[in-house]
Amino acid sequence: xxxxxxxxxxxxxxxxxxxxxKSAATKKAIKTSKVRAGAKKSGEIGGEILLQPPRGMRxxxxxxxxxxxxxxxxxxxxxxxxxxxxxxxxxxxxANLFIRSIxxxxxxxxxxxxxxxxxxxxxxxxxRPEFTASIARAYLQHGMNVLAKPVKLFSTGxxxxxxxxxxxxxxxxxxxxxxxxxxxxxxxxAQLIQLAHRVMASLGIKNIQFQVNSIGCPKCRKxxxxxxxxxxxxxxxxxCQNCKKRLETNPLRILDCKEDKCIQVASAAPQSIDRLCPExxxxxxxxxxxxxxxxxxxxxxxxxxxGLNYYTKTVFEIWSGDENERKYxxxxxxxxxxxxxxxxxEHTPAVGFALxxxxxxQEMKRVHARTHVEPKPQVFLxxxxxxxxxxxxxxxxxxxxxxxLTAESFGRGSLKSQLxxxxxxxxxxxxxxxxxxxxxxxxxxxxxxxxxxxTVGMDKLVLSVKKILKNNVIVSRNGE
RNA sequence: GCGGUCAUCGUCUAGCGGCUAAGACAUCGGUUUGUGGUACCGAGAAUCUGGGUUCGAUUCCCAGUGACCGCCCCA
Numbered sequence: 103x104x105x106x107x108x109x110x111x112x113x114x115x116x117x118x119x120x121x122x123x124k125s126a127a128t129k130k131a132i133k134t135s136k137v138r139a140g141a142k143k144s145g146e147i148g149g150e151i152l153l154q155p156p157r158g159m160r161x162x163x164x165x166x167x168x169x170x171x172x173x174x175x176x177x178x179x180x181x182x183x184x185x186x187x188x189x190x191x192x193x194x195x196x197a198n199l200f201i202r203s204i205x206x207x208x209x210x211x212x213x214x215x216x217x218x219x220x221x222x223x224x225x226x227x228x229x230r231p232e233f234t235a236s237i238a239r240a241y242l243q244h245g246m247n248v249l250a251k252p253v254k255l256f257s258t259g260x261x262x263x264x265x266x267x268x269x270x271x272x273x274x275x276x277x278x279x280x281x282x283x284x285x286x287x288x289x290x291x292a293q294l295i296q297l298a299h300r301v302m303a304s305l306g307i308k309n310i311q312f313q314v315n316s317i318g319c320p321k322c323r324k325x326x327x328x329x330x331x332x333x334x335x336x337x338x339x340x341x342c343q344n345c346k347k348r349l350e351t352n353p354l355r356i357l358d359c360k361e362d363k364c365i366q367v368a369s370a371a372p373q374s375i376d377r378l379c380p381e382x383x384x385x386x387x388x389x390x391x392x393x394x395x396x397x398x399x400x401x402x403x404x405x406x407x408x409g410l411n412y413y414t415k416t417v418f419e420i421w422s423g424d425e426n427e428r429k430y431x432x433x434x435x436x437x438x439x440x441x442x443x444x445x446x447x448e449h450t451p452a453v454g455f456a457l458x459x460x461x462x463x464q465e466m467k468r469v470h471a472r473t474h475v476e477p478k479p480q481v482f483l484x485x486x487x488x489x490x491x492x493x494x495x496x497x498x499x500x501x502x503x504x505x506x507l508t509a510e511s512f513g514r515g516s517l518k519s520q521l522x523x524x525x526x527x528x529x530x531x532x533x534x535x536x537x538x539x540x541x542x543x544x545x546x547x548x549x550x551x552x553x554x555x556x557t558v559g560m561d562k563l564v565l566s567v568k569k570i571l572k573n574n575v576i577v578s579r580n581g582e
Numbered sequence: 583g584c585g586g587u588c589a590u591c592g593u594c595u596a597g598c599g600g601c602u603a604a605g606a607c608a609u610c611g612g613u614u615u616g617u618g619g620u621a622c623c624g625a626g627a628a629u630c631u632g633g634g635u636u637c638g639a640u641u642c643c644c645a646g647u648g649a650c651c652g653c654c655c656c657a
Contacts, residue, residue, distance in 0.1 A: 157648070209655050213583075232657085265655065266583080267648095277657060344654075358655095409656065419657095433657060458657025486616060517616050525618040536616060550618070 158265075158273025168473035169463045175474055176304045177258065177278050177457075184297050186256035186280060191236040193260060197228035203235040203441055205411025207351040214263040229262035232410070233279035234438065234454050241283055242447045251284030258459070270430050270461050280435075281454035283442070288385050291416045291437060291453050292392030298420055298433060298455060299398055305462065306471035307422055310432070312400035314393070314418040315375065316386035317354065317407060320440060322379035323414070327353055329372050337367045357405040373404040385415050412438040416453065422465050432465060433457035479509040480531065480571055482524035486517050487537035494535055497545070497563070504564045506571075508533075524550065530574050531567055 155161065162170060181188065197217055204211050216229035230236055237255055240246075246253050258278045267273060280297065282290050295312055302310050317323055331353050338346060345356045345364050357368050378386060393400050400418075408417045417436035435455020442450035466473070481501065485494040494512060501508045511523045517534065524532045534546040534555075545563050548555035549570055558566045 152647085154648075214655080261657080263656075266653095267650090268652090269650065271656075275657065355655095431657065456657060461657060484617085516611095518618080519611085521618040523618090532618080534617075538616090546617090548617075553618085555617085 156273070158267035158271075160272065160274075166463070168475050169466050169471075170459070171476070172466070172472070172474035173278075173305065173459055173462060174258070176301055177256075180297055180301050180304070181256040181280070184254065184280075184293070186254040189237060189240060189255045189257050190259065191230075191233075191240050191257065193230055193262070194227050195230055195236055195239070197226040199235050199239055199445075200228055200231060202444060203238065203412050204232070208409050208411055210263065210409055214265050216262045216264055231263050232261055233257055233259075233277060233456060234281060234410075234412070234441070237279065237281050237454075238283075238441050238445055238452070241450075242442065242445055246283070247447060247450065252290060253283040255281050255283070270458075270464055272460060275461075276459040278457040278459055279454065280456075281452060283450055283452045285453075286385075286439060286451035288389035288416065289392055291389050291418075292396060292398075294435065294453055294455055295393065295398060295400075295418060296396055298457065299396075301457065302420070302422070302432070302462075305466055307432075307462070307465050307469060310399065310420060310422045312393075312398060312418050312420055313403040313406050314389070314400050314416065315403050315406040316378060316382060316389075316415050317374050317413060317417055317436075318378050318382045319414050322377060322382055323374070325379075326372070326374050326377040329377065330354070330356075333371050334367070340364075340367050352411075354407045355409070358407050368405065375402070375404055382415055389416055408434060408436060412441045412444070414439045418455070420457070430461060431458075432461050477507060479507040479527065480529050481506055481508045481567060482520070482527060482529040482532045483508050483510045484517060484520040484524065484532055484534045485510075485512065485536075486534070487540065489537055489540040490535040493540050497533070497535065497560070501564065501567070504568075506564065506567055531570055533563070533567070 178188075197215070200215060201211055206212060210231050215231050218227055219225065220227055237257060241253065241255070256279070258276065260274050261277050262274055264273060265271070280294060282294065295314075299310070299312075302308075318326055331349060334341065334345075334349055334353060334356060338349065340363050341349070341356065342359065342364050345359050348355050348359075354374075356364060357371065359365065359368065375383075375386065390402075406417055406419060408419075413436040415437040417434075419431040419434035422432050433456055435453070437451070437453040439451040440449075442448070442452060465471075483494060483498055483501070485491045491512065494510070498508055498510060509524070509527050509529060511520050514520050514523070517536075521532060530550055532548045532550055534548060536546070539545055539557070543560045544557050545560060546555050546557050547563070547566050547570070551574060556566075
């Protein structure tokens with residue numbers, strides 16, 4: 103049988119010789135189960151329980167939450183300012199929704215989507231790899247086309263992509279998503295980029311840059327694509343294996359290939375912005391004028407194409423940091439004027455973008471951005487003895503009701519250990535209820551800063567605590 | 583999907599083909615009776631999983647898993 107078992111028994115016996123046999127054995131058993139709690143292979147139903155999340159997924163622990171709440175606060179404020187209504191859609195959709203909207207031939211659909219069947223086996227489902235398809239679905243389903251245009255929708259939540267995890271790249275990651283339906287004017291595109299810029303600025307992330315491009319509408323895109331294919335066909339021998347395939351499936355992506363030889367070929371390729379139809383050309387020109395007017399940091403990247411098929415006209419990405427530190431984009435988006443039609447609605451131009459929240463957090467850490475820190479309790483409630491313990495819960499609730507954030511450690515017995523905790527938490531006041539106080543209906547109010555304490559009646563407790571807190575604030579203000 | 587680096591208490595690290603795997607931080611308890619910072623004492627806590635080589639593996643080899651990096655792709 104498994105070596106581990108033999109070993110643990112051996113060790114247990116050794117330990118047992120020294121110490122209390124029973125407890126050592128028990129602990130060892132628990133210890134072993136920490137990582138393995140069964141005998142079968144991982145992933146099997148009824149198999150071992152791995153005490154870790156699946157690959158590419160992670161826990162966001164309390165210590166990290168100040169970044170996340172800061173982002174959420176900024177996002178919801180911006181959403182409000184720019185008139186976006188919050189929408190939440192399921193993380194699971196029918197797979198066809200994504201296949202139709204993102205398009206087969208894209209990496210996201212072809213190799214990164216989590217696909218599964220429902221229990222009945224009939225429904226082909228998928229974990230969402232992005233938001234826009236779901237939002238468009240909801241837009242249609244709930245008849246939002248009758249709302250005053252533009253319709254602006256905002257969402258945050260997890261998305262799932264089955265790719266190789268690295269830093270800043272997770273199989274489950276969180277996106278904030280903004281979509282605007284019903285307007286084709288590029289001023290909306292510009293406004294969206296402005297919004298993204300302001301979100302970053304509010305988070306303390308300076309030094310960002312937008313890359314923008316226009317890939318045209320279906321008409322000029324088709325013409326351009328034919329031209330591009332013809333060009334690449336003529337240079338086919340010089341392309342990498344992948345790009346030879348892309349010639350059939352997604353020729354635009356060749357422009358974005360990182361292989362040296364492909365870069366060389368692509369550098370001389372016709373550019374989409376030179377081949378735009380008059381309408382798209384004007385659209386792009388106007389967008390750039392708006393961006394100039396807003397003084398937003400952007401550069402035109404003619405090779406920017408993006409991996410989703412539904413985009414038309416404007417595409418853009420957000421990058422941060424200095425040139426050599428740039429590893430990945432913080433967000434991206436673009437216009438998708440035909441997606442709603444593709445899904446069966448009336449012609450509805452639209453534009454949207456997604457922000458990678460995990461990457462934004464990483465960036466915030468890198469630039470030591472300010473975070474949102476939740477208020478910490480300034481009061482600790484200590485109890486001593488059975489009667490006091492009984493009263494403590496009620497007192498605790500009473501303090502909270504009066505807006506006094508209070509910490510406690512009711513499970514502890516000794517006053518000393520409770521005071522240690524109080525000190526560690528850095529509270530300003532410790533309230534002590536002992537046997538005597540419980541009988542008298544009083545509380546000891548101890549000022550942790552000065553070390554002085556006084557006994558007050560239970561009815562005066564709130565008042566007394568508030569007074570000390572107020573004084574201490576003044577003292578600390580003067581101290582600054 | 584391909585390639586590279588790595589894997590020891592909760593965390594950061596040490597170590598060696600062979601005695602009980604060491605330390606720091608953190609945690610918990612104590613230093614007499616109902617009072618916190620420091621100090622002192624004590625406790626619990628780890629060699630990722632599986633296989634191989636070996637008398638003996640935490641150490642060497644292989645595979646798996648995971649993290650990180652590069653490619654691919656993307657947020």
